[in-house]
Amino acid sequence: MKSLFYLSFFKVKGTVRNQFRTPASALIAIFLILLYGGLVIMAFVTSSDNPAAEGTVDTNTAILIGIGMTALFAFTVMLNKRKALVYDTDAYYLFAGPYSRKQINGYILFQSLRQGALYGLLGCYMIAMFSMAGYFTIPYFLVCFADLTLMLVFFLLLTDYIYMWGLVNEKYKKWNYLPAAVVVICTALVFLWAVHRSGYDLKNGFLLFAASREFYLVPFFGWTKWAIDGFLQGQYLFTLGGTLLLLACCLIVVVFFLRFDKDITEQAVADAEETSAFLRRAKANGGRARIEDGKVKRVKGEFAPGAKAVLSKNLLIMRKTGNFLRKQDVAIIVFYFVISLIVLPDNVFYMFCYMMIIWLFTLIQDSDLLRDLNNYQIYLIPDSPLKKLVYAMIPAYLKIGIIMSVSVIFAGIFTRMTPLDIFQYLIMLLGYSLIFVAGTVLSVRILRSRANVMLESLLRMLIIVAAAVPSLAIGLVIVLLTGMYRTPALIMGVFTVVSLVMNILVSLVIIIACQGMMNGREV
Amino acid sequence: MIEVKNLTKYYKGSLGAAVKNVSLTALPGEITVLLGPNGAGKSTTIKSIVNLLSYEGEILICGCPNNSQEAKKQFGYIPEVPVLYDLLTVDESMEFIGKAYRLEHYKETGEKYLELFQMKEQRRKLAKELSKGMKQKLSMILALLIQPKALLVDEPMVGLDPASIEEVLNLLVELKNQGTSILVSTHIIDVVNDIWDCAYIMNHGEIIRRIHRGEEGSETLKQIFFEATAEEA
Numbered sequence: 001m002k003s004l005f006y007l008s009f010f011k012v013k014g015t016v017r018n019q020f021r022t023p024a025s026a027l028i029a030i031f032l033i034l035l036y037g038g039l040v041i042m043a044f045v046t047s048s049d050n051p052a053a054e055g056t057v058d059t060n061t062a063i064l065i066g067i068g069m070t071a072l073f074a075f076t077v078m079l080n081k082r083k084a085l086v087y088d089t090d091a092y093y094l095f096a097g098p099y100s101r102k103q104i105n106g107y108i109l110f111q112s113l114r115q116g117a118l119y120g121l122l123g124c125y126m127i128a129m130f131s132m133a134g135y136f137t138i139p140y141f142l143v144c145f146a147d148l149t150l151m152l153v154f155f156l157l158l159t160d161y162i163y164m165w166g167l168v169n170e171k172y173k174k175w176n177y178l179p180a181a182v183v184v185i186c187t188a189l190v191f192l193w194a195v196h197r198s199g200y201d202l203k204n205g206f207l208l209f210a211a212s213r214e215f216y217l218v219p220f221f222g223w224t225k226w227a228i229d230g231f232l233q234g235q236y237l238f239t240l241g242g243t244l245l246l247l248a249c250c251l252i253v254v255v256f257f258l259r260f261d262k263d264i265t266e267q268a269v270a271d272a273e274e275t276s277a278f279l280r281r282a283k284a285n286g287g288r289a290r291i292e293d294g295k296v297k298r299v300k301g302e303f304a305p306g307a308k309a310v311l312s313k314n315l316l317i318m319r320k321t322g323n324f325l326r327k328q329d330v331a332i333i334v335f336y337f338v339i340s341l342i343v344l345p346d347n348v349f350y351m352f353c354y355m356m357i358i359w360l361f362t363l364i365q366d367s368d369l370l371r372d373l374n375n376y377q378i379y380l381i382p383d384s385p386l387k388k389l390v391y392a393m394i395p396a397y398l399k400i401g402i403i404m405s406v407s408v409i410f411a412g413i414f415t416r417m418t419p420l421d422i423f424q425y426l427i428m429l430l431g432y433s434l435i436f437v438a439g440t441v442l443s444v445r446i447l448r449s450r451a452n453v454m455l456e457s458l459l460r461m462l463i464i465v466a467a468a469v470p471s472l473a474i475g476l477v478i479v480l481l482t483g484m485y486r487t488p489a490l491i492m493g494v495f496t497v498v499s500l501v502m503n504i505l506v507s508l509v510i511i512i513a514c515q516g517m518m519n520g521r522e523v
Numbered sequence: 524m525i526e527v528k529n530l531t532k533y534y535k536g537s538l539g540a541a542v543k544n545v546s547l548t549a550l551p552g553e554i555t556v557l558l559g560p561n562g563a564g565k566s567t568t569i570k571s572i573v574n575l576l577s578y579e580g581e582i583l584i585c586g587c588p589n590n591s592q593e594a595k596k597q598f599g600y601i602p603e604v605p606v607l608y609d610l611l612t613v614d615e616s617m618e619f620i621g622k623a624y625r626l627e628h629y630k631e632t633g634e635k636y637l638e639l640f641q642m643k644e645q646r647r648k649l650a651k652e653l654s655k656g657m658k659q660k661l662s663m664i665l666a667l668l669i670q671p672k673a674l675l676v677d678e679p680m681v682g683l684d685p686a687s688i689e690e691v692l693n694l695l696v697e698l699k700n701q702g703t704s705i706l707v708s709t710h711i712i713d714v715v716n717d718i719w720d721c722a723y724i725m726n727h728g729e730i731i732r733r734i735h736r737g738e739e740g741s742e743t744l745k746q747i748f749f750e751a752t753a754e755e756a
Contacts, residue, residue, distance in 0.1 A: 022536065296610055296649060303615075309623035317610045375606050376575055377665070381623045382595035519590045520575045 004107045007093065008114075028458065036125065043128040043136040051135045051232040059134055060210040061342050063144075063228050066127035067221050070148050071183075072331075073119050074155035078176055083163045084268070084275035086111070091272035095265045105258050112156040120149035135232070143231045143239060147224045150246035154220065155179070157253045167264040167271075179219075186218040206342070220246065296320050307387035310378060314371075314395040332359055333407050340411075349415040353425045356404060360436045361460070369396040369437065373444055379520030386515040393437055393511070400433045424496040431503035432464070438507035438514075439463040445514045463510070471495070471502035524704050525549040525572060525598075525673050530580035532567050532728075541567045542578070543728045549673070549706040549721070554699050556715045557708040558748055559725035565708035566603060568725070569677045572706070573600045584673050585704075596624065598673040599666030603681060605658040609651035613642060613661055616650060620665050629668050636664040639690065655682040663691065673704045680714050692718055712745045719744065724751045 020026040051059070085108050086094060094104050124144045128136050158179060166173035194212055195205030209215065216226040223242045230238025301316035303309045336359060340351035372378045372392040381388060405426060412422035439460035446459060475498040484490045525548065532542040542564040549555035557565045571578040574589045587594040607616060614633075621629030637643045640660040645653060653661060659682045666674065676695075680688045696718055699705055709715055722744060724732040732751040739747060 301615075303618050303622035305622050305625050307623070309619055312622070313608065313611065313615075313619050316615070317608070320610050371608075375608065376573075376600070376602060377606070377608075377620070377623075379575060380573065380595055380600060382592040383623070384592075520573070 003097075004094075004099065004103060007090075008107070008110060031458075040125060040128050043132050044138065044141075046133050047131075047136045048134060051140075051234075058207070058210065059131065059232065060229075061207075062127050062130035062134070063225055064210050065130050065339070065342075066123040066144065066148065067151075067224055069126045070119055070123040070152055071221055072335075073122075074152055075180055078155060078159045078180055082275055082278060083159070084271040085160055085163070086272055087279075088269075088273045088276040091269045095269055101261045102258055105260060108160060109157065109254065109257060112153055112160065116149045116153035116156055117145075119152050120145050123148040123152075140228075140231060143243075144228055147227045147243055147246060150243065150250050151220050151224050154246065154250045154253055157250070157257050161253060161257050161260065164260055164262070164264055164268075167267045168262045183219060183221060187215075187221070190214045190218060190222075216242075220249070295322075297322055307381060307383035307391050310372060310381070310388060311391040311394055314392070317371075318395060318399070329359075329403065333403075337411060349411055349417050349421070349425070352411045352415075353408060353429060356407060356429055357432055360400065360433060369393055369440060370444075376520070379518060384515075385518035386512065388518040389441065389511060389515050392518075393441065396440075397434060397437050400437065401430055404429050404433055424492055427500050428496045431500040434507045435464055435503045435510075436460060438510040441514050441517075442510045445517045463506075466506075470506075471499040474498050474502065524551055524583075524585060525555075525675070525706055526581075526583040527568070527572060528581040528583075530568065530571055530578055530582065532564075532571055532576060532578045539728070541728050542571065545580075545725075545728075545730050547706075547723050547730065547733075549704045551672070551704045552699055552702045553720040554695055554705045554707060554715070554718050555721045555723065556719045557706060557723050557725060558710065558712060558715075558744075559708075560710060560752060563710075563725040564728040565710070565725055566677055567728075569600075569675050569706070569708050573598065573675055596669070597671060598675060599669055599671035601663050601666045601674070601676045601679060603678040605662035607650035607658060607661060607665075610649055612649055613637070613646045613653075613664075616661060616665060617668060620668050624669050626669060632668050632670060633664065636667055639694065640664065640687070656684055656687060659683055660687065667694075667698075671703060674698060674706070676705065676707045678709055679707060680709070680711065688714065712748055716744055722747075724748055726752050 018025075019029040085091070090107075094107060099107075124141055127144055128141070159176065162172060162175045165175070190212065191205070191209045193214060194209035195202065198204040198208050216222045216229075223245045225242075227239045227242025227246070230236060230240075230242060297320050299316070299319045301312060301319065303312040303316075333356075336355035337348075337352055340348045340355055344351040369392055378388060378392065408426045408429060409422060412419075412425075442463055443459040472495075475495045478494050478498065479485050479491055484494060527545060527547045530542055530545040531540050533540050545564070545568055547555070547557075547568075557568060559565050567576065570576045571580075572582055572584070572589060574582075582589040584594040585597045587597070589598075608619070611619060617629060617633040620626075621633070626632075637646060640663070642657065642660055642664070645657055650658065650661065663679075674695075679691055679695075683691065692714070695705055695707070699718075699720075707715060720736050722732075722734050723730050724734075724747070732747065734744075734747060742750075
C-alpha cells in the first residue's frame, strides 16, 4: 500500500515539476497562480463583515453558480460514456502488481478525493468571483469548500462504483442515469413551483428559486446550499445538518466502494487503455478526438486543385462529422447567456457579447486549423505558403463566424435590441473572431509547437490587446476631431468600424508574417 | 538527386547538436541508406531534408533548394509513423494529394499501387479504420503518387508484415531502376542488406563512415556497421 502512496506522491510531484520544466512554463504557472490567487485574495480583502451584504450579484446567486459549476462537472463525469477507473499506466501497475482489491479500491478512492477537492476549489473560485465586493470570508470559504468537495466526492465515487458494477453486468450501467434523473426532476419541480409563485415571470421565478427554502429538498445540491445558507444566516445547525447529510452519503458509498471485490481486471484495463489513448489524441489534436471518434457520414466531395484542396478537404471532413457545433459549445453559450441574464439583467445583450469573446478562447484551441498544422502533408504541398495558410484558416473562421452570428442575433432578438445594435456588435465580434484565428496561427508560429495551451491563450490575449490599442487610439482621435462626442449614439458606430478595420488589418499582417510556417521548418 | 551540405541541427533546450556537419549525396538510380543506432540523428536528417525542421547548412533536391515549390513537386516522403487524415477514405486521401499537387495521372498511379499493396478492398475505408500496416502502406502510396524523382523513407518497415516488407523492397528496387534517388533511414540493417548501393553510418549526430557497394570486401554491411560504431564508442 505504501508503494501506492508513493505513486500518488510522485505523480503530483511530476505534475508540479513539469509546470516548472522551462523558464517560460514556470513563469506562466507563477503568473496564473498570482492572477487567480490574487483575485481570490481580493475577494477576501474586500469582503464585507455582513453576510447579507450584496456584491456584484446576490449572494444566493453566487452560491447557485458555484453549486451549478460543480453539478455540471459531476453530471459530465456521471453521464460520460467513456469511462475508466484510472489511466493505462496506473492500470498496469495496479491490476498486475501485488495489490489486493481493497488496496486498489483505496487508491481509486484517494484519486476521487483529490479530484473532488480540486473541483471543489474551482466551485469556491466561482463563488468568490461572483461575491466580489460582497461577503466572502475565510470561514465561509472553508464551509463552501468542504460541502462542495463532499458533494463531488459522492458523485465521483458513485460513478466509479456504478461503472465497476457495469463491468460485471451491462444492465447496471443504466444506474448512472438514476441519481442524475432524481436531481434534475427535483430541481425542475422546485423551479416550476418558484415560477408558478412568481406569476410565471421567468426572471423573478429564477430569483425566487435561488432564494427558496424548497431548494433544500433537492438531494445533494440542495443540501449543499442548505449547509452554506445556514452558515450565512448564523444557523449553524443547518450547516451541520447539510454537511452531515453529505458526509453520511459519502461514507455509505465509500463503504460499498471499498467492499467491491468482483473481478473486473480485463475490462477495466481495456477501458483504461482506450480512455488514455483517447485523451492523448485529444491532447495532441486540441480536443478533436471526440469528434473524430464519433459517427462519420458517408458523403462525397470534390477537391479543388493546389492549395485550395486543403479547404475542400476540411469542408468535406466538416460535412462528414456533421459536428459543426459541439454540444459543449451550445452548453457554454447558453450558460453565458444565463450568467449575463443574472449578472446584468438590464444589459444582458452587451454582457453576452463580451462573454462571447471568452468563448472564443475556449473554441480556438479546438479548431480544424490545428489538425492541418499537425499533419506534415500540408507543408509539402507545392503551392504558395500564403494560400495554404489562408485555405487552412477559412473553415475555422467560417465555423466561428456562423456560430457567433447565430448566437448574437438570437440574443439580440431575445433581449429586444434594435437591428442596428445587433449589427454593430456582430460586426465587432466577427472582427475579433478573425484576430483570434490569426492569433492562434501567430502563437503556433512563435511557440513552434502546441505543447503549452495556457501560454498560447496568454499570447492570443496579448495579441488581441495589442490590436485593440491602436483601434481605441484611432477611434478616440476620430471622435475628438470630428466632434462626434456630442452625439454619443455615433460613438459606438465609429468604434465598431475602427475596431473591425484594425482587426482585419492586424490579422492580415499576422497572416502575411506567418506564411513562412507553411513551408514546415518554422513549426 | 539529394544533396546535403554541412547540415547541423540543434534542438531547442538541448546542449549539443542532434546532427553535426552532415554532408551526403543520394544519386539518381541508387538506394542510399542511412544507418545508425537509436538516437544517431537519422530521422532528424531526413526531416531536415524534407524541410520539416529548421537547420543550418544547404540542402538541394533535384538541384533546387528543398523549400522551393520546384523541389516539393519532385520528392516524396514516407515518415516513420504514418500521419493521415483519419476521416478521409483511401480514395479521398489519394484524390487530395493528386489535386493538391495538380497531378494529371494520379488515378492511374493510385490504381497501380493499390493493386501492388493489395489495398483495393480497403479503398472506401476511412484512414482511421485501417490497420497499422495498412496505414503505413497508404502513407507510402501517397508519397509515391507524385511519381517522385527523389524519395525519402524513414524507417520504412515498421509495422509491416514480412510479405509487405518484400513488396516494399521490390518496389524500391523498381523505383531505383527507373532512376529515382532513394534515401532510406533504418536501424534494421538486415532489411536493406540486399538492396543498398551506398551506405552512410551515423552515430552521435555525425557521419562516421561512408561506403559504396563493392568497397565492403569480404565484410557484410552489418559487420562494417558494428565495427564503425564500436570504434566510435
